Structures are given as C-alpha cells and as structure tokens.
Amino acid sequence: MSAEIPIQDVEHWLSLYEQMYRIRCFEEAADNLYTRGLMPGITHLYIGEEAVAVGVCSVLRDDDWITSTHRGHGHCLAKGSDVGRTFAELLGRSTGYCGGKGGSMHIADQDTGNLGANGIVGGSTAIVAGAGLSAKLRGTDEVAVGFFGDGALGQGQLYESMNMAALWKLPVLYVCENNQYGEYTPNDQTIAGEILDRARAFGIPAHEVDGQDIREVSRVAGDVVAAARRGEGPSFLQCTTYRYRGHHVGDVDRPYRTRAEEEEWQATRDPLKTLADWLEAEFGVAADVVEQLETEVRTAVDDSAAKALDEPIPEDSEVTTHVYA
Amino acid sequence: MSTPNGAVREITYGEAVREAIVEEMRRDPTVFMIGEDIGAAGNVFKILTGLQEEFGAARVIDSPISESGIAGIGVGAAMTGMRPIVEIMFGDFTTFVMDQMTNQAAKTHYMSGGKLRVPMVLRTTMGAGRASAAQHSQSLHAWLSHVPGMKVALPATPRDAKGLLKSAIRDDNPVAIFEDKMMYSVTGPVEEEEFLIPLGQAEIKRPGRDITIVATSSMVQEALTAAERLAQVGLEAEVVDPRTMVPLDTDTLVESAKRTSRAMIVDEGCERYGVTGELASVIADGAFYYLDAPVRRLGAMNVPVPFAPSLEEQTIPNADGIFETARTLCGAA
Structure with a gap:
C-alpha cells in the first residue's frame, strides 16, 4: 500500500464494497422492472460508475448536500436513501421519496441532503453553488457536492457557477463523471481542450481521478472536501468512468461504440472487481466472504423491488397537491 | 385607491421597493440579495443605494x-434554508433564467412530493417608454405566469410595490415580481407602519358602475386617467388591478364585470397569447350571462419595441386608446 492511502480497517472497505454492489443490484433490478413493463417511463442506469458516487459520498457528512443527475440512483443510495423507497419512487408509488411525482429523473431526499436528480443536463450546476453559498451564509461548515456528467461540460451555466464559486470561495465540489459519452455521442466530438483546464481557468484546483478505483476516489475526494470545509473554496474532480449500459434502458444496440470497448472496461476496470482483488491481496478477504455478502445484498434488493411493486399508487387527488408550498 | 391606515407619507415606487427589502433583511437573517450592480452602484435604477453599506457584501x-448562474444559485440557496432575492436588471434578460425558473424553481416542490421548497424572489423589470428599444423594453410576465409553481406579481403603485414584495419574500414559493421601470420615480401614499399585501388579492383602484377596466402595472394609471375622462362624458369606469397574475383573484374580476356588464383588459405584454387573453377568458367564463358586450383586450402591439420614440409610443396601450375602447364598448361612441 502506498503511504498516502490511509490504512482503514477491512470493515470500512467491505462496507463500501457492499454499497457499490447494492447500487449494481438495484440498477439490474430496475432494468428488469423496465424490461418486464412494470416501470413507467425510462431510466438511466449507473452500472459501472458505482465507485464515483460511493467514493465521494463516503467522505461526506449527513448534513452535506449533493445535487444529482438524470443518472442519479447511485448518488441517491450512496447518500443514504433507502432501497425500497427509491424503488417505490421509480415505480410511481405513493410511498416513494417524492410520492411518485418525481420518478427516476427527479428523485430527491432532503433528509439525506440529496437536493435531487435532474432531468436537465447541467441543470443543477448552479444549484450546487447556491447550496454552498447557503452553507457559508448560515455560518456552517457544510459542503455541497455537484455530480454531473461530461455532457454537462457543454452547458454554459457550469462556467458561470464555477466562476462565482471561485470568486466567493464557496464550499463546493464539482464532480464530473466522465463516462466518455454524452448520451449517444463520444465526447471527443464534443469537448475541446483539456477538461481540467476549464476549472483551472477559474483558479479552481482540479484533479483527474480513476473513477473505477474507489480507494483513489475517496482519498482525493476526502482531501478536497476537507479543504472546502476549511473554507479554502471549490475543487473540481474529473472521475474517469464508464457506463456499462446504454444512455438509458432503451438504448440497447449502442451503435456509437464497440462491444470490444465495453468488454475491455468491464474485464479490466470494474470497480467491484478492483476493490475485491485489493481486499484479498491486502487483507486476505476470501472470495467466499465477498460472495456471501453479495448474496445477502442481492436478496435484500430483490425483496425490496418485489415489495415496492405491491405499494399503492398515489391517490388521484395528489395531482394537484404540492404545486405550491 | 384604498386609503392606508395610520400615518402616511408620499414616497417613490423605488423607495418602496427598497423599504420592503430593508425591512425584510432586518427582520430575517436568511434574506439576502444577489444581482448585477447592486453593490456600491445601488442597482442601475439607483433604488438600492446604501443597501450593501447596511448589510455588507455577504448579504448584498x-x-x-x-443571470442564469445567479438564478440557479438562488434556487440552491432557497432549497437549503435561505430566502434569496435575485435581481435581474431588465425583464428582457429573464430569457437567461427561464431554465432555472421553469424547470427548477417552479417544479422542485412538486417533483419532490412537497419535501423541498424554493422560497426565492426574482425581481425584474418590464415596460417600454424609455427609448430603450427592443431588448430593454419588453414585458414578459406572461411567460412565467404560464408555468405552474410560479407566482407572479405586478405592483402598480408604491404601496403595492412594498406590500407585495414583503409578502413575496415571506412566501415559500418562487415569486417573480415585475416592476415597471417607468414607475420607479412615481410617488404615492405608503403608510409608515409595517404592512403586507397578500398575493392573490385584486384591488379596485376606482369604483364605477358602467364598465370594468382590468389593468396591470403601469396600465393602471393609464386606466385611471381614461376613467377620469370617461366620467366627463357620463361613464363611470371601475378600474380593477389584479396585482398578481398568479395567484389570480378571479372572484374580484368576475364580480366587477357582473356589476358593470362590460369589461376590457389592459396589459403591456404583447396582446398575442398573453395576459389580456387569459383575463378576458376568465371574465367571459365567469360573467357570461351578465355581459352586454364581448370582453375587449388592449395589449402591446405584436411587434418588437422600436427605438424611435414616435414609433415606440404607438406600441403601448395608453389612456387615449383605453378611453376610446371603453366608450365604444359602452355604445357611446
């Protein structure tokens, strides 16, 4: 182990493994619900990117804030939301986090500091700065973390937000989940120059992180979140990652990339396998221990999905509630 | 116009806006302002002079x-316990904030099933008449009024400017306030004592029995001027100011039209697909069996606002046009 990686006990890393695996199971179950025609609408799966959400959220406190994206289930669960209520929301049930009125693309959970998934690419890049400004004005040391994809790099509002966050030293962490594709377009066709230079132009410290290695994600995120908490202002992380599935559940043929590329990422850079291999090498965690944990998590997630299907749909009268507070 | 209670002074519309902000910022430490040139400059219309001096650069x-960024920052701050007042210098620039207001601020409470709130105020301007041409003269209040989740206020007097803004700041929803920039120096009576004007309460600015003139913002004064002239030809016009587009005090509008049997709507937004069409429809629906004539509309011409003053003045409704339309509607032409 290199000196800069903090030595934490095996339970910590197993817990992070469990969280990543729970997200993967959740997404596979969501895909299954969609495929069986049981889930309304469409959804965007986070499979392959689990280390980013879990790694970053592992260094956050309950009273820290996150803003999320259309690919937001992973952020939701990593910040502490309950699997069953998240499924219920995806299924449009009254017991979902938003009473079935938000769905996959708008799920929010104020109690865990999740200000919401967002159906507008880049739509929350300034909201996160507002949460950071609020934290500062209220005299707290809360930190606001904005997750966004590489697609959001094309939205001008991100740069307005970074400019102001830097000017006013807001406690904000910009987390770019660079999964290589903005919807159906490889991002070498959409991004000019170097991504990190865009943040550095505002004087914001920017780091490239292997988003498939949760140890690296959590180490770097821990450093920059601590800096933000100390009042040193915003940072920017580019987490290099890969979404195993299509842009959304209906994007099954993916003509914009090769199967070989997909297989290579999964075979060589899978975040679960990477951590499991390290756990075995570092702590001697045997494969059957991990398998046991996986079985328990998968059973619990599948049970939650099945139970959510039995939850009630909203009362018709809910259509007009909560338009105004 | 209703008479305020207690001691009353004459102050300008701009001073009324400033008083509302100062009072609310003194009362509630979560209220803060963000906007362009609102610091030492005291905003481009000079109505916020001294605000930053009193409250500091952290709160002003x-x-x-x-614009897009500060609107988004407002949304995020509002979601997490603050009450931001976001100033957009000219109403024309609300184009930049439409995503944040339409897709974020207005929908967050609903999409979250009532868990998250966005108690923010978007203050901006409207109105032509300053030879500012097509990009600094528009009245775009209908756009935000169209979006469920938004509240929209159009104060027409200094008293309304103060009372509505104070209510907007205390409201738990996003509220857009459109201030007619021609009115900042207009004076009117405002009581010394603190008061609020609830959102969603129209005011009968002048009672009358012959025709209802529903007017908004600066058109209220034009309607009152027209009403004086109508009185000289024997027609008593009732001038009703809805004050807020959303929530809309439908009852006051409809009841007035029922009493007078004739109604017209005057608003400075473009006539096409705008406020005049909506309000005319509300009255036509609610007072149909009481009406002696179709509801008439007077909006701004469906053209970009031209620069040359001689052209610009043609585009906005005025007292002359209101007078003529009202007289025709009353069959007295």
Missing part, C-alpha cells in the same frame, strides 16, 4: 453578469 452580493 454584487454578481458577475451571469
């Missing part, structure tokens, strides 16, 4: 020229 934040 002079921002870069980033």
Whole structure:
C-alpha cells in the first residue's frame, strides 16, 4: 500500500464494497422492472460508475448536500436513501421519496441532503453553488457536492457557477463523471481542450481521478472536501468512468461504440472487481466472504423491488397537491 | 385607491421597493440579495443605494453578469434554508433564467412530493417608454405566469410595490415580481407602519358602475386617467388591478364585470397569447350571462419595441386608446 492511502480497517472497505454492489443490484433490478413493463417511463442506469458516487459520498457528512443527475440512483443510495423507497419512487408509488411525482429523473431526499436528480443536463450546476453559498451564509461548515456528467461540460451555466464559486470561495465540489459519452455521442466530438483546464481557468484546483478505483476516489475526494470545509473554496474532480449500459434502458444496440470497448472496461476496470482483488491481496478477504455478502445484498434488493411493486399508487387527488408550498 | 391606515407619507415606487427589502433583511437573517450592480452602484435604477453599506457584501452580493448562474444559485440557496432575492436588471434578460425558473424553481416542490421548497424572489423589470428599444423594453410576465409553481406579481403603485414584495419574500414559493421601470420615480401614499399585501388579492383602484377596466402595472394609471375622462362624458369606469397574475383573484374580476356588464383588459405584454387573453377568458367564463358586450383586450402591439420614440409610443396601450375602447364598448361612441 502506498503511504498516502490511509490504512482503514477491512470493515470500512467491505462496507463500501457492499454499497457499490447494492447500487449494481438495484440498477439490474430496475432494468428488469423496465424490461418486464412494470416501470413507467425510462431510466438511466449507473452500472459501472458505482465507485464515483460511493467514493465521494463516503467522505461526506449527513448534513452535506449533493445535487444529482438524470443518472442519479447511485448518488441517491450512496447518500443514504433507502432501497425500497427509491424503488417505490421509480415505480410511481405513493410511498416513494417524492410520492411518485418525481420518478427516476427527479428523485430527491432532503433528509439525506440529496437536493435531487435532474432531468436537465447541467441543470443543477448552479444549484450546487447556491447550496454552498447557503452553507457559508448560515455560518456552517457544510459542503455541497455537484455530480454531473461530461455532457454537462457543454452547458454554459457550469462556467458561470464555477466562476462565482471561485470568486466567493464557496464550499463546493464539482464532480464530473466522465463516462466518455454524452448520451449517444463520444465526447471527443464534443469537448475541446483539456477538461481540467476549464476549472483551472477559474483558479479552481482540479484533479483527474480513476473513477473505477474507489480507494483513489475517496482519498482525493476526502482531501478536497476537507479543504472546502476549511473554507479554502471549490475543487473540481474529473472521475474517469464508464457506463456499462446504454444512455438509458432503451438504448440497447449502442451503435456509437464497440462491444470490444465495453468488454475491455468491464474485464479490466470494474470497480467491484478492483476493490475485491485489493481486499484479498491486502487483507486476505476470501472470495467466499465477498460472495456471501453479495448474496445477502442481492436478496435484500430483490425483496425490496418485489415489495415496492405491491405499494399503492398515489391517490388521484395528489395531482394537484404540492404545486405550491 | 384604498386609503392606508395610520400615518402616511408620499414616497417613490423605488423607495418602496427598497423599504420592503430593508425591512425584510432586518427582520430575517436568511434574506439576502444577489444581482448585477447592486453593490456600491445601488442597482442601475439607483433604488438600492446604501443597501450593501447596511448589510455588507455577504448579504448584498454584487454578481458577475451571469443571470442564469445567479438564478440557479438562488434556487440552491432557497432549497437549503435561505430566502434569496435575485435581481435581474431588465425583464428582457429573464430569457437567461427561464431554465432555472421553469424547470427548477417552479417544479422542485412538486417533483419532490412537497419535501423541498424554493422560497426565492426574482425581481425584474418590464415596460417600454424609455427609448430603450427592443431588448430593454419588453414585458414578459406572461411567460412565467404560464408555468405552474410560479407566482407572479405586478405592483402598480408604491404601496403595492412594498406590500407585495414583503409578502413575496415571506412566501415559500418562487415569486417573480415585475416592476415597471417607468414607475420607479412615481410617488404615492405608503403608510409608515409595517404592512403586507397578500398575493392573490385584486384591488379596485376606482369604483364605477358602467364598465370594468382590468389593468396591470403601469396600465393602471393609464386606466385611471381614461376613467377620469370617461366620467366627463357620463361613464363611470371601475378600474380593477389584479396585482398578481398568479395567484389570480378571479372572484374580484368576475364580480366587477357582473356589476358593470362590460369589461376590457389592459396589459403591456404583447396582446398575442398573453395576459389580456387569459383575463378576458376568465371574465367571459365567469360573467357570461351578465355581459352586454364581448370582453375587449388592449395589449402591446405584436411587434418588437422600436427605438424611435414616435414609433415606440404607438406600441403601448395608453389612456387615449383605453378611453376610446371603453366608450365604444359602452355604445357611446
């Protein structure tokens, strides 16, 4: 182990493994619900990117804030939301986090500091700065973390937000989940120059992180979140990652990339396998221990999905509630 | 116009806006302002002079020229316990904030099933008449009024400007306030004592029995001027100011039209697909069996606002046009 990686006990890393695996199971179950025609609408799966959400959220406190994206289930669960209520929301049930009125693309959970998934690419890049400004004005040391994809790099509002966050030293962490594709377009066709230079132009410290290695994600995120908490202002992380599935559940043929590329990422850079291999090498965690944990998590997630299907749909009268507070 | 209670002074519309902000910022430490040139400059219309001096740069934040960004910052701050007042210098620039207001602020409470709230105020301007041409003269209040989740206020007097803004700041929803920039120096009576004007309460600015003139913002004064002239030809016009587009005090509008049997709507937004069409429809629906004539509309011409003053003045409804339309509607032409 290199000196800069903090030595934490095996339970910590197993817990992070469990969280990543729970997200993967959740997404596979969501895909299954969609495929069986049981889930309304469409959804965007986070499979392959689990280390980013879990790694970053592992260094956050309950009273820290996150803003999320259309690919937001992973952020939701990593910040502490309950699997069953998240499924219920995806299924449009009254017991979902938003009473079935938000769905996959708008799920929010104020109690865990999740200000919401967002159906507008880049739509929350300034909201996160507002949460950071609020934290500062209220005299707290809360930190606001904005997750966004590489697609959001094309939205001008991100740069307005970074400019102001830097000017006013807001406690904000910009987390770019660079999964290589903005919807159906490889991002070498959409991004000019170097991504990190865009943040550095505002004087914001920017780091490239292997988003498939949760140890690296959590180490770097821990450093920059601590800096933000100390009042040193915003940072920017580019987490290099890969979404195993299509842009959304209906994007099954993916003509914009090769199967070989997909297989290579999964075979060589899978975040679960990477951590499991390290756990075995570092702590001697045997494969059957991990398998046991996986079985328990998968059973619990599948049970939650099945139970959510039995939850009630909203009362018709809910259509007009909560338009105004 | 209703008479305020207690001691009353004459102050300008701009001073009324400032008083509302100062009082609310003194009362509630979560209220803060963000906008362009609102610091030492005291905003481009000079109505916020001294605000930053009193409350400091942390609560009166002079921002870069980033309308979309400051609107988004307002949304995020509002979701997490603050009550931001976001100033957009000219109403024309609300184009930049439409995503944040339409897709974020207005929908967050609903999409979250009532868990998250966005108690923010978007203050901006409207109105032509300053030879500012097509990009600094528009009245775009109908756009935000169209979006469920938004509240929209159009104060027409200094008293309304103060009372509505104070209510907007205390409201738990996003509220857009459109201030007619021609009115900042207009004076009117405002009581010394603190008061609020609830959102969603129209005011009968002048009672009358022959025709209802529903007017908004600066058109209220034009309607009152027209009403004086109508009185000289024997027609008593009732001037009704809805004050807020959303929530809309439908009852006051409809009841007035029922009493007078004739109604017209005057608003400075473009006539096409705008406020005049909506309000005319509300009255036509609610007072159909009482009406002696179709509801008439007077909006701004469906053209970009031209620069040359001789052209510009043609585009906005005025007292002359209101007078003629009302007289015709009353069959007295």
